[in-house]
Amino acid sequence: MNLPEHSQLGKASAYVDQYDASLLFPIPRLAKRLEIGVSGTPPFFGADLWTAFELSWLNLRGKPQVALAHFTVPCETPNIVESKSFKLYLNSFNNTRFADAAEVQARLRADISEAAWRGAPNASSVGVKLLLPELFDREPVHELDGLNLDRLDIECTRYTPAPELLTAAFDEPPVSEVLTSNLLKSNCLVTGQPDWGSVRISYSGPQIDQEGLLQYLVSFRNHNEFHEQCVERIFMDVWARCKPLQLSVYARYTRRGGLDINPFRTSHPQGLPANIRTARQ
Structure with a gap:
Protein backbone atom coordinates (compact mmCIF):
# COMPACT_ATOMS: atom_id res chain seq x y z
CA MET A 1 0.00 0.00 0.00
CA ASN A 2 1.29 3.46 -0.88
CA LEU A 3 1.79 5.67 2.19
CA PRO A 4 2.39 9.45 2.13
CA GLU A 5 5.91 9.07 3.51
CA HIS A 6 6.80 6.82 0.57
CA SER A 7 6.00 9.58 -1.95
CA GLN A 8 8.42 12.16 -3.38
CA LEU A 9 7.17 14.81 -0.93
CA GLY A 10 10.07 16.47 0.88
CA LYS A 11 12.66 14.63 -1.20
CA ALA A 12 14.96 15.70 -4.01
CA SER A 13 13.35 14.60 -7.27
CA ALA A 14 14.82 14.08 -10.72
CA TYR A 15 13.27 16.22 -13.44
CA VAL A 16 11.74 13.83 -15.99
CA ASP A 17 10.75 15.55 -19.24
CA GLN A 18 9.73 12.48 -21.23
CA TYR A 19 6.28 11.02 -20.71
CA ASP A 20 6.15 8.66 -17.72
CA ALA A 21 2.82 7.61 -16.21
CA SER A 22 4.58 5.66 -13.46
CA LEU A 23 5.35 8.98 -11.73
CA LEU A 24 1.75 9.19 -10.45
CA PHE A 25 1.55 8.15 -6.79
CA PRO A 26 -1.93 7.15 -5.55
CA ILE A 27 -2.60 7.17 -1.80
CA PRO A 28 -5.62 5.29 -0.39
CA ARG A 29 -8.34 7.45 1.14
CA LEU A 30 -9.45 4.75 3.58
CA ALA A 31 -7.05 5.28 6.51
CA LYS A 32 -7.88 8.96 6.93
CA ARG A 33 -11.60 8.27 6.51
CA LEU A 34 -11.48 5.69 9.27
CA GLU A 35 -9.80 8.32 11.45
CA ILE A 36 -12.81 10.65 11.09
CA GLY A 37 -15.40 7.92 11.57
CA VAL A 38 -16.17 6.90 7.98
CA SER A 39 -15.95 3.12 7.99
CA GLY A 40 -18.48 2.23 5.32
CA THR A 41 -20.22 4.19 2.61
CA PRO A 42 -19.41 7.88 3.22
CA PRO A 43 -22.32 10.18 4.08
CA PHE A 44 -21.21 12.52 1.31
CA PHE A 45 -20.85 12.83 -2.45
CA GLY A 46 -18.56 15.14 -4.37
CA ALA A 47 -15.24 15.44 -6.13
CA ASP A 48 -11.80 16.99 -6.00
CA LEU A 49 -11.48 19.73 -8.61
CA TRP A 50 -7.89 20.26 -9.74
CA THR A 51 -6.47 22.96 -11.99
CA ALA A 52 -3.11 22.60 -13.72
CA PHE A 53 -1.62 25.94 -14.77
CA GLU A 54 1.66 24.54 -16.12
CA LEU A 55 0.84 22.01 -18.83
CA SER A 56 2.96 21.87 -21.96
CA TRP A 57 3.98 19.38 -24.65
CA LEU A 58 5.47 19.33 -28.17
CA ASN A 59 3.52 18.97 -31.38
CA LEU A 60 4.76 16.58 -34.04
CA ARG A 61 7.09 19.29 -35.43
CA GLY A 62 8.63 19.87 -32.02
CA LYS A 63 6.91 23.19 -31.34
CA PRO A 64 5.85 23.69 -27.69
CA GLN A 65 2.15 23.84 -26.92
CA VAL A 66 0.55 25.10 -23.69
CA ALA A 67 -2.84 24.68 -22.04
CA LEU A 68 -4.68 24.91 -18.75
CA ALA A 69 -6.28 21.72 -17.52
CA HIS A 70 -9.24 21.08 -15.22
CA PHE A 71 -9.48 17.65 -13.59
CA THR A 72 -12.49 16.22 -11.75
CA VAL A 73 -11.64 13.30 -9.45
CA PRO A 74 -14.80 11.77 -7.89
CA CYS A 75 -14.60 11.29 -4.13
CA GLU A 76 -15.75 7.70 -4.74
CA THR A 77 -12.29 6.87 -6.06
CA PRO A 78 -10.36 4.71 -3.56
CA ASN A 79 -7.28 6.92 -3.93
CA ILE A 80 -6.15 10.50 -4.05
CA VAL A 81 -3.19 11.33 -6.29
CA GLU A 82 -0.36 12.90 -4.31
CA SER A 83 0.14 16.40 -5.71
CA LYS A 84 3.93 16.41 -6.15
CA SER A 85 3.71 13.19 -8.11
CA PHE A 86 0.96 14.80 -10.20
CA LYS A 87 3.29 17.73 -10.94
CA LEU A 88 6.20 15.44 -11.84
CA TYR A 89 3.89 13.48 -14.11
CA LEU A 90 2.73 16.65 -15.90
CA ASN A 91 6.35 17.73 -16.31
CA SER A 92 7.02 14.49 -18.16
CA PHE A 93 4.89 15.82 -21.03
CA ASN A 94 7.23 18.79 -21.58
CA ASN A 95 9.51 17.24 -24.21
CA THR A 96 7.12 14.59 -25.47
CA ARG A 97 5.48 14.85 -28.90
CA PHE A 98 1.74 14.40 -29.31
CA ALA A 99 -0.38 14.69 -32.43
CA ASP A 100 -2.80 17.19 -30.91
CA ALA A 101 -4.48 18.36 -27.70
CA ALA A 102 -7.07 15.57 -27.97
CA GLU A 103 -4.31 12.98 -27.68
CA VAL A 104 -2.90 14.74 -24.62
CA GLN A 105 -6.36 14.88 -23.05
CA ALA A 106 -6.96 11.18 -23.66
CA ARG A 107 -3.59 10.25 -22.18
CA LEU A 108 -4.21 12.39 -19.08
CA ARG A 109 -7.65 10.86 -18.58
CA ALA A 110 -6.42 7.29 -18.92
CA ASP A 111 -3.42 7.66 -16.61
CA ILE A 112 -5.07 9.65 -13.85
CA SER A 113 -8.15 7.42 -13.93
CA GLU A 114 -5.96 4.34 -13.51
CA ALA A 115 -4.16 5.86 -10.51
CA ALA A 116 -7.28 7.22 -8.80
CA TRP A 117 -9.32 4.04 -9.29
CA ARG A 118 -6.47 1.57 -8.72
CA GLY A 119 -7.68 -1.33 -6.60
CA ALA A 120 -11.38 -0.66 -7.19
CA PRO A 121 -13.48 -3.61 -8.42
CA ASN A 122 -15.42 -1.33 -10.78
CA ALA A 123 -13.16 1.42 -12.06
CA SER A 124 -14.53 4.47 -13.82
CA SER A 125 -12.99 7.65 -15.19
CA VAL A 126 -11.94 11.09 -14.05
CA GLY A 127 -12.94 14.23 -15.92
CA VAL A 128 -10.34 16.13 -17.95
CA LYS A 129 -10.88 19.42 -19.76
CA LEU A 130 -8.12 21.27 -21.64
CA LEU A 131 -8.29 25.01 -22.24
CA LEU A 132 -6.10 26.21 -25.09
CA PRO A 133 -4.60 29.74 -25.14
CA GLU A 134 -7.37 31.24 -27.24
CA LEU A 135 -9.74 30.55 -24.30
CA PHE A 136 -7.50 31.89 -21.53
CA ASP A 137 -9.15 35.31 -21.35
CA ARG A 138 -12.51 33.66 -20.68
CA GLU A 139 -11.29 32.27 -17.36
CA PRO A 140 -13.03 34.28 -14.60
CA VAL A 141 -11.85 35.16 -11.10
CA HIS A 142 -14.57 35.16 -8.44
CA GLU A 143 -14.66 34.88 -4.67
CA LEU A 144 -16.82 32.30 -2.93
CA ASP A 145 -20.40 33.49 -2.53
CA GLY A 146 -21.91 33.69 0.94
Missing part, protein backbone atom coordinates in the same frame (compact mmCIF):
# COMPACT_ATOMS: atom_id res chain seq x y z
CA LEU A 147 -21.86 35.54 4.25
CA ASN A 148 -18.23 36.10 5.23
CA LEU A 149 -17.46 34.84 8.74
CA ASP A 150 -14.21 36.81 8.80
CA ARG A 151 -16.17 39.95 9.69
CA LEU A 152 -16.53 38.60 13.25
CA ASP A 153 -14.16 40.00 15.90
CA ILE A 154 -13.34 36.79 17.73
CA GLU A 155 -10.59 35.55 19.99
CA CYS A 156 -8.68 32.55 18.63
CA THR A 157 -6.66 30.29 20.92
CA ARG A 158 -6.98 26.86 19.28
CA TYR A 159 -4.76 25.93 16.35
CA THR A 160 -5.38 22.21 16.02
CA PRO A 161 -8.84 20.89 15.03
CA ALA A 162 -11.28 21.46 17.87
CA PRO A 163 -14.75 20.17 16.87
CA GLU A 164 -16.05 20.95 20.36
CA LEU A 165 -16.15 24.59 19.24
CA LEU A 166 -19.06 23.73 16.96
CA THR A 167 -22.55 24.30 18.35
CA ALA A 168 -26.01 24.82 16.88
CA ALA A 169 -29.39 26.11 18.06
CA PHE A 170 -31.33 22.84 18.23
CA ASP A 171 -34.27 24.44 20.06
CA GLU A 172 -34.94 27.04 17.35
CA PRO A 173 -36.49 26.82 13.85
CA PRO A 174 -34.12 25.53 11.14
CA VAL A 175 -32.40 27.93 8.76
CA SER A 176 -30.55 27.80 5.46
CA GLU A 177 -27.23 29.63 5.23
CA VAL A 178 -24.13 29.92 3.07
CA LEU A 179 -21.07 30.90 5.11
CA THR A 180 -17.54 31.59 3.87
CA SER A 181 -14.08 32.25 5.26
CA ASN A 182 -10.67 33.05 3.82
CA LEU A 183 -8.90 32.05 7.03
CA LEU A 184 -8.51 28.34 6.37
CA LYS A 185 -4.90 27.24 6.68
CA SER A 186 -3.47 23.79 7.19
CA ASN A 187 -0.11 22.16 6.53
CA CYS A 188 1.09 19.41 4.22
CA LEU A 189 0.79 16.04 5.90
CA VAL A 190 4.40 15.11 5.08
CA THR A 191 6.46 18.30 4.71
CA GLY A 192 4.59 20.61 7.10
CA GLN A 193 4.60 23.35 4.47
CA PRO A 194 1.61 25.73 4.71
CA ASP A 195 -1.51 25.29 2.59
CA TRP A 196 -3.77 28.35 2.27
CA GLY A 197 -7.43 28.17 1.40
CA SER A 198 -10.92 29.62 1.41
CA VAL A 199 -13.96 27.60 2.40
CA ARG A 200 -17.71 27.77 1.82
CA ILE A 201 -20.16 25.91 4.06
CA SER A 202 -23.77 25.64 2.87
CA TYR A 203 -26.34 24.00 5.10
CA SER A 204 -29.97 23.70 6.11
CA GLY A 205 -30.91 22.79 9.67
CA PRO A 206 -30.29 24.05 13.19
CA GLN A 207 -28.53 27.41 12.98
CA ILE A 208 -24.78 26.98 13.49
CA ASP A 209 -23.11 29.39 15.88
CA GLN A 210 -21.01 31.53 13.54
CA GLU A 211 -18.34 32.54 16.04
CA GLY A 212 -17.75 28.93 17.02
CA LEU A 213 -17.64 27.88 13.36
CA LEU A 214 -15.01 30.49 12.55
CA GLN A 215 -12.94 29.53 15.58
CA TYR A 216 -13.20 25.90 14.45
CA LEU A 217 -11.99 26.72 10.93
CA VAL A 218 -9.08 28.71 12.37
CA SER A 219 -8.20 25.70 14.54
CA PHE A 220 -6.86 23.92 11.43
CA ARG A 221 -3.98 26.40 11.30
CA ASN A 222 -1.28 24.03 12.64
CA HIS A 223 -2.92 20.81 11.46
CA ASN A 224 -1.03 18.50 9.07
CA GLU A 225 -3.32 16.87 6.51
CA PHE A 226 -3.92 16.85 2.76
CA HIS A 227 -6.54 19.21 1.32
CA GLU A 228 -9.04 16.46 0.56
CA GLN A 229 -8.72 15.06 4.08
CA CYS A 230 -9.20 18.47 5.74
CA VAL A 231 -12.44 19.07 3.85
CA GLU A 232 -13.79 15.65 4.76
CA ARG A 233 -12.84 16.25 8.41
CA ILE A 234 -14.69 19.59 8.38
CA PHE A 235 -17.74 17.94 6.80
CA MET A 236 -17.83 15.11 9.32
CA ASP A 237 -17.32 17.39 12.35
CA VAL A 238 -20.11 19.77 11.29
CA TRP A 239 -22.34 16.83 10.33
CA ALA A 240 -21.87 15.10 13.69
CA ARG A 241 -21.99 18.08 16.04
CA CYS A 242 -24.44 20.46 14.32
CA LYS A 243 -26.71 17.81 12.75
CA PRO A 244 -27.76 19.74 9.63
CA LEU A 245 -30.43 18.31 7.38
CA GLN A 246 -28.24 19.09 4.38
CA LEU A 247 -24.59 20.11 4.22
CA SER A 248 -22.01 21.05 1.60
CA VAL A 249 -18.36 21.97 2.20
CA TYR A 250 -16.25 23.43 -0.60
CA ALA A 251 -12.65 24.63 -0.22
CA ARG A 252 -10.39 26.32 -2.73
CA TYR A 253 -6.69 26.09 -1.90
CA THR A 254 -4.00 28.27 -3.42
CA ARG A 255 -1.80 26.61 -5.98
CA ARG A 256 1.51 24.91 -5.29
CA GLY A 257 3.78 23.71 -8.07
CA GLY A 258 1.34 24.98 -10.67
CA LEU A 259 -1.59 22.99 -9.24
CA ASP A 260 -4.55 23.92 -7.09
CA ILE A 261 -6.88 21.42 -5.39
CA ASN A 262 -10.47 22.28 -4.57
CA PRO A 263 -12.40 19.54 -2.73
CA PHE A 264 -16.21 19.56 -2.62
CA ARG A 265 -18.31 17.34 -0.36
CA THR A 266 -22.09 17.34 -0.09
CA SER A 267 -24.65 15.28 1.82
CA HIS A 268 -27.11 15.29 -1.06
CA PRO A 269 -26.75 14.82 -4.84
CA GLN A 270 -26.23 18.09 -6.68
CA GLY A 271 -24.13 19.51 -9.46
CA LEU A 272 -20.49 20.27 -8.81
CA PRO A 273 -19.54 23.91 -8.32
CA ALA A 274 -17.95 25.66 -11.27
CA ASN A 275 -14.16 25.39 -11.11
CA ILE A 276 -13.61 29.16 -10.90
CA ARG A 277 -10.48 30.38 -9.16
CA THR A 278 -10.41 32.99 -6.43
CA ALA A 279 -8.09 35.99 -6.50
CA ARG A 280 -5.49 34.27 -4.30
CA GLN A 281 -5.34 31.33 -6.66
Whole structure:
Protein backbone atom coordinates (compact mmCIF):
# COMPACT_ATOMS: atom_id res chain seq x y z
CA MET A 1 0.00 0.00 0.00
CA ASN A 2 1.29 3.46 -0.88
CA LEU A 3 1.79 5.67 2.19
CA PRO A 4 2.39 9.45 2.13
CA GLU A 5 5.91 9.07 3.51
CA HIS A 6 6.80 6.82 0.57
CA SER A 7 6.00 9.58 -1.95
CA GLN A 8 8.42 12.16 -3.38
CA LEU A 9 7.17 14.81 -0.93
CA GLY A 10 10.07 16.47 0.88
CA LYS A 11 12.66 14.63 -1.20
CA ALA A 12 14.96 15.70 -4.01
CA SER A 13 13.35 14.60 -7.27
CA ALA A 14 14.82 14.08 -10.72
CA TYR A 15 13.27 16.22 -13.44
CA VAL A 16 11.74 13.83 -15.99
CA ASP A 17 10.75 15.55 -19.24
CA GLN A 18 9.73 12.48 -21.23
CA TYR A 19 6.28 11.02 -20.71
CA ASP A 20 6.15 8.66 -17.72
CA ALA A 21 2.82 7.61 -16.21
CA SER A 22 4.58 5.66 -13.46
CA LEU A 23 5.35 8.98 -11.73
CA LEU A 24 1.75 9.19 -10.45
CA PHE A 25 1.55 8.15 -6.79
CA PRO A 26 -1.93 7.15 -5.55
CA ILE A 27 -2.60 7.17 -1.80
CA PRO A 28 -5.62 5.29 -0.39
CA ARG A 29 -8.34 7.45 1.14
CA LEU A 30 -9.45 4.75 3.58
CA ALA A 31 -7.05 5.28 6.51
CA LYS A 32 -7.88 8.96 6.93
CA ARG A 33 -11.60 8.27 6.51
CA LEU A 34 -11.48 5.69 9.27
CA GLU A 35 -9.80 8.32 11.45
CA ILE A 36 -12.81 10.65 11.09
CA GLY A 37 -15.40 7.92 11.57
CA VAL A 38 -16.17 6.90 7.98
CA SER A 39 -15.95 3.12 7.99
CA GLY A 40 -18.48 2.23 5.32
CA THR A 41 -20.22 4.19 2.61
CA PRO A 42 -19.41 7.88 3.22
CA PRO A 43 -22.32 10.18 4.08
CA PHE A 44 -21.21 12.52 1.31
CA PHE A 45 -20.85 12.83 -2.45
CA GLY A 46 -18.56 15.14 -4.37
CA ALA A 47 -15.24 15.44 -6.13
CA ASP A 48 -11.80 16.99 -6.00
CA LEU A 49 -11.48 19.73 -8.61
CA TRP A 50 -7.89 20.26 -9.74
CA THR A 51 -6.47 22.96 -11.99
CA ALA A 52 -3.11 22.60 -13.72
CA PHE A 53 -1.62 25.94 -14.77
CA GLU A 54 1.66 24.54 -16.12
CA LEU A 55 0.84 22.01 -18.83
CA SER A 56 2.96 21.87 -21.96
CA TRP A 57 3.98 19.38 -24.65
CA LEU A 58 5.47 19.33 -28.17
CA ASN A 59 3.52 18.97 -31.38
CA LEU A 60 4.76 16.58 -34.04
CA ARG A 61 7.09 19.29 -35.43
CA GLY A 62 8.63 19.87 -32.02
CA LYS A 63 6.91 23.19 -31.34
CA PRO A 64 5.85 23.69 -27.69
CA GLN A 65 2.15 23.84 -26.92
CA VAL A 66 0.55 25.10 -23.69
CA ALA A 67 -2.84 24.68 -22.04
CA LEU A 68 -4.68 24.91 -18.75
CA ALA A 69 -6.28 21.72 -17.52
CA HIS A 70 -9.24 21.08 -15.22
CA PHE A 71 -9.48 17.65 -13.59
CA THR A 72 -12.49 16.22 -11.75
CA VAL A 73 -11.64 13.30 -9.45
CA PRO A 74 -14.80 11.77 -7.89
CA CYS A 75 -14.60 11.29 -4.13
CA GLU A 76 -15.75 7.70 -4.74
CA THR A 77 -12.29 6.87 -6.06
CA PRO A 78 -10.36 4.71 -3.56
CA ASN A 79 -7.28 6.92 -3.93
CA ILE A 80 -6.15 10.50 -4.05
CA VAL A 81 -3.19 11.33 -6.29
CA GLU A 82 -0.36 12.90 -4.31
CA SER A 83 0.14 16.40 -5.71
CA LYS A 84 3.93 16.41 -6.15
CA SER A 85 3.71 13.19 -8.11
CA PHE A 86 0.96 14.80 -10.20
CA LYS A 87 3.29 17.73 -10.94
CA LEU A 88 6.20 15.44 -11.84
CA TYR A 89 3.89 13.48 -14.11
CA LEU A 90 2.73 16.65 -15.90
CA ASN A 91 6.35 17.73 -16.31
CA SER A 92 7.02 14.49 -18.16
CA PHE A 93 4.89 15.82 -21.03
CA ASN A 94 7.23 18.79 -21.58
CA ASN A 95 9.51 17.24 -24.21
CA THR A 96 7.12 14.59 -25.47
CA ARG A 97 5.48 14.85 -28.90
CA PHE A 98 1.74 14.40 -29.31
CA ALA A 99 -0.38 14.69 -32.43
CA ASP A 100 -2.80 17.19 -30.91
CA ALA A 101 -4.48 18.36 -27.70
CA ALA A 102 -7.07 15.57 -27.97
CA GLU A 103 -4.31 12.98 -27.68
CA VAL A 104 -2.90 14.74 -24.62
CA GLN A 105 -6.36 14.88 -23.05
CA ALA A 106 -6.96 11.18 -23.66
CA ARG A 107 -3.59 10.25 -22.18
CA LEU A 108 -4.21 12.39 -19.08
CA ARG A 109 -7.65 10.86 -18.58
CA ALA A 110 -6.42 7.29 -18.92
CA ASP A 111 -3.42 7.66 -16.61
CA ILE A 112 -5.07 9.65 -13.85
CA SER A 113 -8.15 7.42 -13.93
CA GLU A 114 -5.96 4.34 -13.51
CA ALA A 115 -4.16 5.86 -10.51
CA ALA A 116 -7.28 7.22 -8.80
CA TRP A 117 -9.32 4.04 -9.29
CA ARG A 118 -6.47 1.57 -8.72
CA GLY A 119 -7.68 -1.33 -6.60
CA ALA A 120 -11.38 -0.66 -7.19
CA PRO A 121 -13.48 -3.61 -8.42
CA ASN A 122 -15.42 -1.33 -10.78
CA ALA A 123 -13.16 1.42 -12.06
CA SER A 124 -14.53 4.47 -13.82
CA SER A 125 -12.99 7.65 -15.19
CA VAL A 126 -11.94 11.09 -14.05
CA GLY A 127 -12.94 14.23 -15.92
CA VAL A 128 -10.34 16.13 -17.95
CA LYS A 129 -10.88 19.42 -19.76
CA LEU A 130 -8.12 21.27 -21.64
CA LEU A 131 -8.29 25.01 -22.24
CA LEU A 132 -6.10 26.21 -25.09
CA PRO A 133 -4.60 29.74 -25.14
CA GLU A 134 -7.37 31.24 -27.24
CA LEU A 135 -9.74 30.55 -24.30
CA PHE A 136 -7.50 31.89 -21.53
CA ASP A 137 -9.15 35.31 -21.35
CA ARG A 138 -12.51 33.66 -20.68
CA GLU A 139 -11.29 32.27 -17.36
CA PRO A 140 -13.03 34.28 -14.60
CA VAL A 141 -11.85 35.16 -11.10
CA HIS A 142 -14.57 35.16 -8.44
CA GLU A 143 -14.66 34.88 -4.67
CA LEU A 144 -16.82 32.30 -2.93
CA ASP A 145 -20.40 33.49 -2.53
CA GLY A 146 -21.91 33.69 0.94
CA LEU A 147 -21.86 35.54 4.25
CA ASN A 148 -18.23 36.10 5.23
CA LEU A 149 -17.46 34.84 8.74
CA ASP A 150 -14.21 36.81 8.80
CA ARG A 151 -16.17 39.95 9.69
CA LEU A 152 -16.53 38.60 13.25
CA ASP A 153 -14.16 40.00 15.90
CA ILE A 154 -13.34 36.79 17.73
CA GLU A 155 -10.59 35.55 19.99
CA CYS A 156 -8.68 32.55 18.63
CA THR A 157 -6.66 30.29 20.92
CA ARG A 158 -6.98 26.86 19.28
CA TYR A 159 -4.76 25.93 16.35
CA THR A 160 -5.38 22.21 16.02
CA PRO A 161 -8.84 20.89 15.03
CA ALA A 162 -11.28 21.46 17.87
CA PRO A 163 -14.75 20.17 16.87
CA GLU A 164 -16.05 20.95 20.36
CA LEU A 165 -16.15 24.59 19.24
CA LEU A 166 -19.06 23.73 16.96
CA THR A 167 -22.55 24.30 18.35
CA ALA A 168 -26.01 24.82 16.88
CA ALA A 169 -29.39 26.11 18.06
CA PHE A 170 -31.33 22.84 18.23
CA ASP A 171 -34.27 24.44 20.06
CA GLU A 172 -34.94 27.04 17.35
CA PRO A 173 -36.49 26.82 13.85
CA PRO A 174 -34.12 25.53 11.14
CA VAL A 175 -32.40 27.93 8.76
CA SER A 176 -30.55 27.80 5.46
CA GLU A 177 -27.23 29.63 5.23
CA VAL A 178 -24.13 29.92 3.07
CA LEU A 179 -21.07 30.90 5.11
CA THR A 180 -17.54 31.59 3.87
CA SER A 181 -14.08 32.25 5.26
CA ASN A 182 -10.67 33.05 3.82
CA LEU A 183 -8.90 32.05 7.03
CA LEU A 184 -8.51 28.34 6.37
CA LYS A 185 -4.90 27.24 6.68
CA SER A 186 -3.47 23.79 7.19
CA ASN A 187 -0.11 22.16 6.53
CA CYS A 188 1.09 19.41 4.22
CA LEU A 189 0.79 16.04 5.90
CA VAL A 190 4.40 15.11 5.08
CA THR A 191 6.46 18.30 4.71
CA GLY A 192 4.59 20.61 7.10
CA GLN A 193 4.60 23.35 4.47
CA PRO A 194 1.61 25.73 4.71
CA ASP A 195 -1.51 25.29 2.59
CA TRP A 196 -3.77 28.35 2.27
CA GLY A 197 -7.43 28.17 1.40
CA SER A 198 -10.92 29.62 1.41
CA VAL A 199 -13.96 27.60 2.40
CA ARG A 200 -17.71 27.77 1.82
CA ILE A 201 -20.16 25.91 4.06
CA SER A 202 -23.77 25.64 2.87
CA TYR A 203 -26.34 24.00 5.10
CA SER A 204 -29.97 23.70 6.11
CA GLY A 205 -30.91 22.79 9.67
CA PRO A 206 -30.29 24.05 13.19
CA GLN A 207 -28.53 27.41 12.98
CA ILE A 208 -24.78 26.98 13.49
CA ASP A 209 -23.11 29.39 15.88
CA GLN A 210 -21.01 31.53 13.54
CA GLU A 211 -18.34 32.54 16.04
CA GLY A 212 -17.75 28.93 17.02
CA LEU A 213 -17.64 27.88 13.36
CA LEU A 214 -15.01 30.49 12.55
CA GLN A 215 -12.94 29.53 15.58
CA TYR A 216 -13.20 25.90 14.45
CA LEU A 217 -11.99 26.72 10.93
CA VAL A 218 -9.08 28.71 12.37
CA SER A 219 -8.20 25.70 14.54
CA PHE A 220 -6.86 23.92 11.43
CA ARG A 221 -3.98 26.40 11.30
CA ASN A 222 -1.28 24.03 12.64
CA HIS A 223 -2.92 20.81 11.46
CA ASN A 224 -1.03 18.50 9.07
CA GLU A 225 -3.32 16.87 6.51
CA PHE A 226 -3.92 16.85 2.76
CA HIS A 227 -6.54 19.21 1.32
CA GLU A 228 -9.04 16.46 0.56
CA GLN A 229 -8.72 15.06 4.08
CA CYS A 230 -9.20 18.47 5.74
CA VAL A 231 -12.44 19.07 3.85
CA GLU A 232 -13.79 15.65 4.76
CA ARG A 233 -12.84 16.25 8.41
CA ILE A 234 -14.69 19.59 8.38
CA PHE A 235 -17.74 17.94 6.80
CA MET A 236 -17.83 15.11 9.32
CA ASP A 237 -17.32 17.39 12.35
CA VAL A 238 -20.11 19.77 11.29
CA TRP A 239 -22.34 16.83 10.33
CA ALA A 240 -21.87 15.10 13.69
CA ARG A 241 -21.99 18.08 16.04
CA CYS A 242 -24.44 20.46 14.32
CA LYS A 243 -26.71 17.81 12.75
CA PRO A 244 -27.76 19.74 9.63
CA LEU A 245 -30.43 18.31 7.38
CA GLN A 246 -28.24 19.09 4.38
CA LEU A 247 -24.59 20.11 4.22
CA SER A 248 -22.01 21.05 1.60
CA VAL A 249 -18.36 21.97 2.20
CA TYR A 250 -16.25 23.43 -0.60
CA ALA A 251 -12.65 24.63 -0.22
CA ARG A 252 -10.39 26.32 -2.73
CA TYR A 253 -6.69 26.09 -1.90
CA THR A 254 -4.00 28.27 -3.42
CA ARG A 255 -1.80 26.61 -5.98
CA ARG A 256 1.51 24.91 -5.29
CA GLY A 257 3.78 23.71 -8.07
CA GLY A 258 1.34 24.98 -10.67
CA LEU A 259 -1.59 22.99 -9.24
CA ASP A 260 -4.55 23.92 -7.09
CA ILE A 261 -6.88 21.42 -5.39
CA ASN A 262 -10.47 22.28 -4.57
CA PRO A 263 -12.40 19.54 -2.73
CA PHE A 264 -16.21 19.56 -2.62
CA ARG A 265 -18.31 17.34 -0.36
CA THR A 266 -22.09 17.34 -0.09
CA SER A 267 -24.65 15.28 1.82
CA HIS A 268 -27.11 15.29 -1.06
CA PRO A 269 -26.75 14.82 -4.84
CA GLN A 270 -26.23 18.09 -6.68
CA GLY A 271 -24.13 19.51 -9.46
CA LEU A 272 -20.49 20.27 -8.81
CA PRO A 273 -19.54 23.91 -8.32
CA ALA A 274 -17.95 25.66 -11.27
CA ASN A 275 -14.16 25.39 -11.11
CA ILE A 276 -13.61 29.16 -10.90
CA ARG A 277 -10.48 30.38 -9.16
CA THR A 278 -10.41 32.99 -6.43
CA ALA A 279 -8.09 35.99 -6.50
CA ARG A 280 -5.49 34.27 -4.30
CA GLN A 281 -5.34 31.33 -6.66
